Amino acid sequence: MTPAAAVSPLGASAPGGGAPPLLRLRGITKTFGAVRALDDVNLDVHAGEVVALVGDNGAGKSTLIKTISGAGPANGGTITFDGSEVHVRSPQDSASLGIAVVYQDLALCDNLDVVENLYLGREERGHNQPLSRLDEVQMEQHAIELLDELQVKTLASVRTEVGMLSGGQRQSVAIARSLLGEPKIVILDEPTAALGVAQTAQVLALVSRLKERGLGVILISHNLSDVFEVADRIVVLRLGRNGGEYPATSDQRQAVVGAITGVGADSPVAAQAAAAEASTPSALSTKKEPS
Amino acid sequence: MSSAPASAPQNVKERDALTGDQGNPVKRTLKKLAAGELGSVRVLIVLALIWLIFSIANENFLTAVNLTNLTLQIAAVGTISVGVVLVLLLGEIDLSVGAVSGLAASVMAVLSVKHGWNAYPAIAVALLVGAAIGLFQGTVSTRLVIPTFVVTLAGLLAWQGAQLAVLGNTGTVNIEDEAILNLAGVFLAPWLGWLVAAVVVGALVVAEIGHRRARGAAGLEQAPTLSSVLRLGGAAVALFGGVLVVNADRGVPLALVILVAIVANFHILLTRTKFGRHVFAVGGNAEAARRAGIPVARVRTIVFMLASTMAAFGGILAASRLQAVNQSSGGSDLLLLAIAGPVIAGTSLFGGRGSVWSALLGALVIGSISNGMDLLAFESSVKYMVTGGVLLGAVALDAVTTRGRTTIRT
Numbered sequence: 001m002t003p004a005a006a007v008s009p010l011g012a013s014a015p016g017g018g019a020p021p022l023l024r025l026r027g028i029t030k031t032f033g034a035v036r037a038l039d040d041v042n043l044d045v046h047a048g049e050v051v052a053l054v055g056d057n058g059a060g061k062s063t064l065i066k067t068i069s070g071a072g073p074a075n076g077g078t079i080t081f082d083g084s085e086v087h088v089r090s091p092q093d094s095a096s097l098g099i100a101v102v103y104q105d106l107a108l109c110d111n112l113d114v115v116e117n118l119y120l121g122r123e124e125r126g127h128n129q130p131l132s133r134l135d136e137v138q139m140e141q142h143a144i145e146l147l148d149e150l151q152v153k154t155l156a157s158v159r160t161e162v163g164m165l166s167g168g169q170r171q172s173v174a175i176a177r178s179l180l181g182e183p184k185i186v187i188l189d190e191p192t193a194a195l196g197v198a199q200t201a202q203v204l205a206l207v208s209r210l211k212e213r214g215l216g217v218i219l220i221s222h223n224l225s226d227v228f229e230v231a232d233r234i235v236v237l238r239l240g241r242n243g244g245e246y247p248a249t250s251d252q253r254q255a256v257v258g259a260i261t262g263v264g265a266d267s268p269v270a271a272q273a274a275a276a277e278a279s280t281p282s283a284l285s286t287k288k289e290p291s
Numbered sequence: 292m293s294s295a296p297a298s299a300p301q302n303v304k305e306r307d308a309l310t311g312d313q314g315n316p317v318k319r320t321l322k323k324l325a326a327g328e329l330g331s332v333r334v335l336i337v338l339a340l341i342w343l344i345f346s347i348a349n350e351n352f353l354t355a356v357n358l359t360n361l362t363l364q365i366a367a368v369g370t371i372s373v374g375v376v377l378v379l380l381l382g383e384i385d386l387s388v389g390a391v392s393g394l395a396a397s398v399m400a401v402l403s404v405k406h407g408w409n410a411y412p413a414i415a416v417a418l419l420v421g422a423a424i425g426l427f428q429g430t431v432s433t434r435l436v437i438p439t440f441v442v443t444l445a446g447l448l449a450w451q452g453a454q455l456a457v458l459g460n461t462g463t464v465n466i467e468d469e470a471i472l473n474l475a476g477v478f479l480a481p482w483l484g485w486l487v488a489a490v491v492v493g494a495l496v497v498a499e500i501g502h503r504r505a506r507g508a509a510g511l512e513q514a515p516t517l518s519s520v521l522r523l524g525g526a527a528v529a530l531f532g533g534v535l536v537v538n539a540d541r542g543v544p545l546a547l548v549i550l551v552a553i554v555a556n557f558h559i560l561l562t563r564t565k566f567g568r569h570v571f572a573v574g575g576n577a578e579a580a581r582r583a584g585i586p587v588a589r590v591r592t593i594v595f596m597l598a599s600t601m602a603a604f605g606g607i608l609a610a611s612r613l614q615a616v617n618q619s620s621g622g623s624d625l626l627l628l629a630i631a632g633p634v635i636a637g638t639s640l641f642g643g644r645g646s647v648w649s650a651l652l653g654a655l656v657i658g659s660i661s662n663g664m665d666l667l668a669f670e671s672s673v674k675y676m677v678t679g680g681v682l683l684g685a686v687a688l689d690a691v692t693t694r695g696r697t698t699i700r701t
Contacts, residue, residue, distance in 0.1 A: 091582075107582045109575035111643035112568075120572055121583030123565045133563045137509045144511075157512065 020083060022047045022216045023068070023099075023185055028077035030063055037063045038074070039240045045185060045216040050207060052219045052227040052248065055237035056260055061220050064237065065187055068218075069101045070094040082184070100178035104189040108174055110163030114155060115143045117162050118177045146176055150209055154202070168199025175206055185216040192226050204230045224256065238262055334636040334652045337685075341656065345663035352663055355539035362537070363475060365651075365658035366546035367392075367609035371629040372650035373557055374601030377594045379633060380561070381574045382642020383439040387428065387446030388629055391599050392606025393621020394454040395421045399607055400464040400616040401457055403471060410470035414607055421603025422596050424450065429595030433588035439595070447626070455618055463617040466610060474549070475612035478542035485538075487548065488530040495526055546608055550651065553601070557647040570594060574642030605629075624675075631678070632657050635685040656681065 021044040030038040038060050045051050055061050066072030068079070070088045079086050081097050088094050094101075108117050115136070124135045124142075143158050152172045155165070162173060171191050178186055188207065192200045207230050210217050221227050227234060228248050236243035236259040244259040246252040345352040371388050378385045399417035402408040408416075424446065432442045458464060466472060479487065499519055506513055537543050561567035569590045572580040581587050609625075610616045632653025638645025657678060664674045 092584075103582070107576070107579040109572050109579050109643070111575035112571060116568060116571075120568075120580070121585050123568055125565060130566070131560070131564055134565060134568065137505045137511060140511055141509050 019046060021045055021080075022082060024080040025064075025068070026078045026080070028064065028067055028074045028079075030060075030067055030072070030074050037240050038067070041077070041237070041240070041242055043235060045218055047184065047216050048211055048214045049233065050211050050217040050219055050231045052221060052231035052234045053237065054221065054224070054227060054234060054256065054260060055243065058239075059237040059243075059260075060240040061237055062189070063240075065101065065189060065218070065220065068094060068099060069187065095181060095183075098182065098184035099187065100181055100183035100185070101187045102171075102174050102178050102189060102191065104193060108162045108170060108177075111161065113161050114147075114158040114165075114173055115140050117173055118143050118146070118180060120177070122180060143176075146179065147172075150176055150179075150206055152176065152206065166199060167195045168202045171195065171199075171203050172206055175203075175210070179210075183215065185218065186210055187218045187220070189220050190222065191219070192221065192223055200226065224253065228253065236260055333688075334649070334656065334685075337635075337681075338652065338656055338659065341659050341663070345659065345666070349663070349666045351666055355536050357662065357666070359537045359540045359544060361655075361658055361662050362544055362547040362550075363612060364662060365654040366475060366544070366550050367605045367612065368625060368629050368632065368658070369550045369605075369651050369654035370553060370608055371602050371605035371625070372632045372654055373553055373647055374598030374605075375629050376633045376638050376645060376647050376650045377557070377561075377570065377601075378439070378598045379630075379638050379640060380570050380642060380645055381591060381594055382577075382640075383432075383591070383594075384630070384640075385428075385439065385443045385595065385598050385602075386626060387424070387443040387450055388598060388602035388605075389621045389626030390447045390450035390454065391421055391424050391602040391621070392609065392625065393616075393619075394424075394450045394457065394606070395603030396606035396610035396616045396620050397454045397457045397464070399471070400466055400610060401459075403468050404464050404466060410468045413468075414471070417607055418600055418603050421599040421601075425596035425599030426592065428599070429592030432595070433591050451622070454621065458616070458618060463615055465615045471607070471611050472614060473545065473611075475544070475546045475608055476614075477545045478537075479545065479548065481538045481542055484534045484543035485531075487543065488534045492523075492527045492530055496523055499523055546612070549608070553604075554647055554651050561647055566590070566593070571643055574644075576643075602629075628654075628657050628678075631682045635682055637685075640686075 023043070023045040025041060025043040028038055028041040028043075029036070041060070041064060043051070043053075043064070053061050053064070063072065067074040068088065070091045070093045073087075073089050079088055081099075086093075086097060088097070088099075091101075109120065112120070119139050124139050125132045126135050140158060147153075147155065147158065150172070152169075154169055162170060165173065175186070175188065175191070191203050191207070195203060204226060207217060207219060211232075219227065219231055228250055231248040234246045234248050234252070234256055236245070236256060238260065239262075243262070244255075246256050246259070342353065351357055371392055375385060375388060395417040398420050399413045402413040402416060403410060428439070428442050428446055431437060432439045499522075503513060503519065534543060537547075561570060569580065569585045572583070572585055573587050573590050577587055580590075606621055610620065613620075633645065633649040634640060634653070635656050636649030636653035638649040638653075660678055660681060661674060664677065
């Protein structure tokens with residue numbers, strides 16, 4: 001691999017010059033033995049903003065998310081949350097900061113109903129003794145309120161088993177559950193993967209509502225049309241580095257595709273990509289359409 | 292039933308598509324029955340069929356004496372099955388429950404007879420032995436990440452050996468302590484039986500009214516009044532009817548009261564407490580449970596402790612009924628029947644689905660088959676084959692209906 005030459009995020013001058021970002025990553029580095037999975041990555045997320053994190057397979061999206069969620073802490077770099085520098089070493093750390101992650105495989109229990117899944121691990125009880133009864137009435141009431149607020153309206157009953165729900169409904173339940181911890185940032189890992197058209201629309205509408213609630217949202221997706229529909233800003237990762245940053249306006253589509261594949265004319269890593277392409281031609285040659 | 296009609300995300304049509312024929316409650320109930328959601332109703336139908344067949348074949352089957360004997364016969368295996376249900380809900384298995392029941396009974400008998408201990412400390416020590424075994428097996432399995440099948444298979448062998456060692460060279464220990472023998476040998480006076488039944492029904496009614504009031508006050512959707520009435524009515528008929536029948540003979544056996552009390556308490560533990568919720572979560576999706584912050588290993592270990600403790604108690608009940616403990620106590624087909632019962636009554640082997648009532652109902656089904664065949668003087672060979680057939684039939688039904696459940700999801 002090439003040495004860690006500083007590839008600064010050329011994408012744009014930092015957007016929203018006003019308020020400081022809620023989450024700021026600077027120079028994040030993560031190595032697995034000799035492999036540098038993340039190299040000097042920067043990322044800003046503001047409150048009430050949807051930042052899409054895009055990149056090809058192996059670009060480091062999941063690795064970056066794990067450094068934020070605490071599932072795989074970074075080796076180097078700084079994380080600033082709400083103005084102060086923090087160390088995220090475990091999922092508990094990130095949860096207590098107010099960072100919630102909705103994983104791709106949802107982590108729902110199919111055999112439990114919607115209310116039981118929403119409150120899994122944070123059940124409400126009448127008293128706080130080990131064997132005191134669950135407060136089902138309160139949990140159900142809150143669940144209905146929360147789902148109404150999020151305008152999740154397709155559920156026949158909050159007592160339906162999650163295993164019986166459609167993919168979009170399951171995703172809605174998973175996202176709603178992440179909100180019960182009152183997070184400030186929600187990370188959505190491929191929320192629309194394997195969903196139909198109507199269900200994708202349902203989930204994207206839900207993402208917009210998270211933004212309206214003033215949450216910072218990091219959206220990881222392979223689907224660029226979803227990204228352009230709902231995101232404010234697009235951050236491209238490529239080969240473990242920042243590959244550019246773009247406003248999510250439709251005229252940027254070509255540029256984003258170029259940055260992901262590394263062959264666009266205005267891509268900051270075009271030269272690097274050319275070198276990489278020589279070693280792995282098959283993976284990249286398909287998108288070779290320089291504008 | 293994909294999302295075809297839902298062109299807009301908040302389309303009301305999708306709601307109708309999901310719930311299906313909302314208009315027809317009879318049809319819906321039948322559908323639920325077929326889908327295995329009313330598993331306990333299904334097993335009641337199976338039980339009624341079995342009773343019908345045996346009562347036609349032999350007029351002594353449906354008599355007060357025989358039904359009382361039946362409850363005594365199932366008390367021990369039903370108690371062991373309660374623990375098995377907990378383990379099955381995790382999607383695990385405990386093959387050591389039979390051996391643990393034999394070992395615990397031996398410990399109690401030896402302490403009582405050979406060392407002259409009072410009955411209660413002897414029983415307490417036997418239960419502690421069970422709990423300790425569960426703690427050990429649960430810890431080994433969760434810490435070293437060894438399948439419980441293997442750990443408890445090793446336990447099955449080891450605890451059998453321990454039982455032989457505890458019994459020593461006498462082989463059989465006859466129990467003489469009245470307090471121990473009373474567990475399976477004493478019957479409630481008729482008036483006391485009625486009183487217990489009345490108190491239980493009263494408590495159920497009060498709980499149901501309180502439940503409906505709380506939901507009503509919170510503005511939540513209510514189950515139809517009819518279903519509450521039917522459920523309470525069913526419970527009342529079963530309780531009072533049962534008391535009426537057994538009072539015609541010797542009265543309500545204490546062992547039955549113990550078994551039903553154990554089942555009811557574990558039912559509350561599983562459905563009304565945080566711990567119970569976590570058991571279902573771990574059985575449904577252990578990874579999801581872990582990510583939700585549930586201490587999965589601790590839940591598993593506690594469940595194995597409870598299962599072994601229940602196995603120990605079942606062994607004590609069996610010893611009380613046989614008035615002796617010997618080298619084959621807890622052996623033979625006890626383990627297999629204790630696992631088969633809950634499975635016949637609808638508890639899934641794959642975790643996350645089931646009810647502790649299946650321990651009682653499953654024991655009743657197996658006990659009825661065994662009892663009825665004994666009355667008809669069938670050979671053991673036939674008895675085993677029929678029980679095996681019923682088990683296979685029940686599991687096949689379960690497999691077909693759970694497949695129905697997964698295909699509902701698109």
